Each structure stands twice: as structure tokens, then as C-alpha cells.
Amino acid sequence: MTSTLTIKGLRVEVATKEVLRGVDLTISSGEVHVIMGPNGSGKSTLAHALAGHPGYKVLGGTASIDGVDLLTLSASERARHGLLLAMQQPLEVPGVRPIDLLEAAGADPTDLRVRMRREAERVELRPDVLERFVNVDLSGGERKRAEVVQLGILRPKFAVLDEIDSGLDVDALGAVARRLAEATTEWGCGILAITHFRRLLQELTPTMIHVMSEGRIVTTGGPELSEILERDGYEPFRAAST
Template sequence: MLVIDNLHAEVDGKPILKGLSLSVNAGEVHAIMGPNGAGKSTLGYVLGGRPGYEVTQGSVTFDGPENQKLDLLELEPHARAAAGLFLGFQYPVEIPGVSNVQFLRESLNSQRRARGEAPLSGGDFLKLARAQAGALEMDAEMLKRPVNVGFSGGEKKRNEMVQMGILDPKFAVLDETDSGLDIDALRIVGDGINRIMRAPGKAVLLITHYQRLLDYVKPDQVHVLADGRIVRSGGPELAHELEAQGYAQVAA
């Protein structure tokens, strides 16, 4: 579903990704772990198309609608989203003056229009939004509030999972979704990822520092990212090895 080949990227002229290659098949969850500054968030931003992250070499191929092979790097960010890519941010932004409901309905309907689908009516959208909020144990009243304004760290991450449930992407890149979550919220968010994304035609790239989220979202493969490259890959047991021994020992 996603094939990254020899990807190099830089920020402000500084090389961050230095030949990263990775393949994620449909139906799989892959976890990326690594020390601070290794390039984990840069990888997410490059896949999402964030400005300021310049790809200098390599390619990214994505299976879009009807499994059409797309050159992801040639698409604008909104086109990547319409093709089925979702990027969950390490630090979700606040958008004062824009309600969750307004933001989410416009996001969903813009993607539906891009795919040639009819937009959802207000009533149908509210049913969908309330169902997704309920599944993530988020008070439906929070849908009326400005996007992430006044939300705790855990509420922002839970709200982001509601967004993912509504948009229903094919491929999710989740950057430290476990950051700021307490024990209960970690379980709820983990269950949400499994409910929304554990399906034969979907896949997840889960970027995390810690093994704890992987207790809930079982990865098919775990990769260690260090100095802009994948330096080691393995099964779920690799995450436990990292937790016990640290990155320097395992990636050496």
C-alpha cells in the first residue's frame, strides 16, 4: 500500500532523512521507534506534504482509490488526504473560531467531492460525528467547541481519533498519538485505532517513543529509525527489547 524507496529529505538545508526505505502492505500496522532527532516526525511531515520539508531524492508510491498507484510526493497535501492518507500530529493545533463540527463536516465533504461522491447532509453528518465521539468516549458537546481550543493533551489526541473515524482513511500516519495520554485514554485511543484502521484494505504507520501503545495496537513489524535511516526491523518483540535496553544498545 505504501512503498518508500531511498527517501532523502532536508529542513532548512539540513539533511534529516538519509536513505529511508520501507514497505507497508494493506492490512498491516508498522511501528517506527527511535531516539529524539532521528527523523520520525520528519517522515510523517514528508508523507503528509508539510511545507518546508524538501525531498531531495527517492520516491513514495501509494495505493490510492481503487488501488491506483500514485506518486505521493507529486500530490498537494489536500490531494493526498482525498486519496486516503491521514496524518495524526504529535502536537494537534488549535483553531480558534472554528467549531469541530464545522471543521470536520467541511473536511469530509471536500474529500467526498474530490472522489466524486455526494456530500453528507447536516443531519447525516451529525449522526456520524456523534457515533464516532461516543465510540471514543468523548462528550458530544466537545464537537461544538473550537477545534482543540482549551482541550487537554489527551482530549486533543482523542479528538484527532474522532477526526480519523469520520474521514475513514485508507492509510494513517500517527505521530506519537500516545503523547499526553493517561492509562485510560491510552486504552481508548488504542481501541479506536484498532476499530477504525484494522481492516484488510487499510494500514497504519505508528510513530512512537514507547512500547506502551503497542500493548493495545499490536504491530506486524517494528522498525528502529536512527540518523535518518531504518537500521533494524523485527517483530513486536523488538519493541520490548528497545524498552529494556534502550536505542543506543539495540541500534548499535
């Protein structure tokens, strides 16, 4: 069944500043949407707001999966409705092991450890890393790979991945991109990937690329847009927003 993640007119305030000023996005199962944009333009704020982070106040607009309003749900309810978020800076959760986190998030406990190992192999993560407390003593790149293991186990309808490629070495980057591309076909995962770099997109072909500037999506285009951005930077698009 095809699902749709719909974001309409989303406005979000952080620390008394309106950071998101009306964001519209529609993502269907199996699609890969990419958000690029300058530092501070509001990309992570979008991820935090979708996660239901307490510091992010929704001023207006909606976000829903198949008509179910996400913004009124608790973080765990959002996960149960098929939304997975991987944050730019994954949090340490001392005392909690990845396997416990996954079970709490609703993963089938049958052979869970075996499946985790298999997912770890797919992103070239040493499986013993997953025996430590969540993100504690993991390197930057290991944390990112561990998030992708979670995605492989939980098989969310939609995954919002904030700079999943940052800190990954070039081999891991390829492995992660391939794993994400496979998720779109294996169970029709819809992906919203925030990134600064085209490298991720070599093996994860975007359906669409969106440019965010000053809290709005100012341009949308096909995969070719990432080349234009790399060549010309964001200045021409910043101008388009005013």
C-alpha cells in the same frame, strides 16, 4: 481491495540539514507498522514530509499509494487519495469547527454530527469538545482523541499517527489503541504509528516495528522488538547504523 503505501529512498532536508537520509517502508492495508527511535532521529520529519509541510524539502526518493505519487500532490489531494496524518502537536485552527473540517475533507454530511458523537464515545471523548474550534482550548489528551475521531469519520486507507498516545491517560490509551485496531479490520486501514511507548502496542498488535536512528531505519522486527528496546535502549541499534 488491498492498497499499498510505499516509501522508497526518501531523503528530506529541514533548515539546510538532511534529516531523513533514505527511508524505505512498505505498508499494506490492515497492517500496523510502528516506528520507534530516539528523540531527534527524524520520526516527525517523516510525518511532516508525508503531509507536504512546506518547511520540509524532499531531496530524493518517492512516496506513493497504489502507484500514485503523493509528493507532487497538495495536502488536500493527499487526503483525497486516502492518507490521514495526525501530528505530534496538533494545530489550533481558530474559526473552524471539526464538523466543517471533516466536510471539507470529504466526509459524507449525512448524520455527520451523530457519527462524530459515536466516534467520540469510542475514545471516551466528551462530544461537546467537538463543538469548539479545532483544537482550541482542548487539553493535550483531548486533541489526540479528537484526531482519532477524525480517523473514524474519514476512514483513510492509511493513517500516519505521530505520538497519538502522548498525553493520553491510561484509560484513553486503551480506548484509542482498541479503536485503531478496529480500524484495521473495519475498513482495512493501514497504520504507521510513531511512538515511544510499548503501552499502545498491548492492544494494537504491530505487524512490524522499525527503529529509526539518524534519519534511517536501522532495524526492523516483530512485536518482540519493543521489549528489547525497553530493556536495552537504543544504544545497540545506534551502533548498528554506523
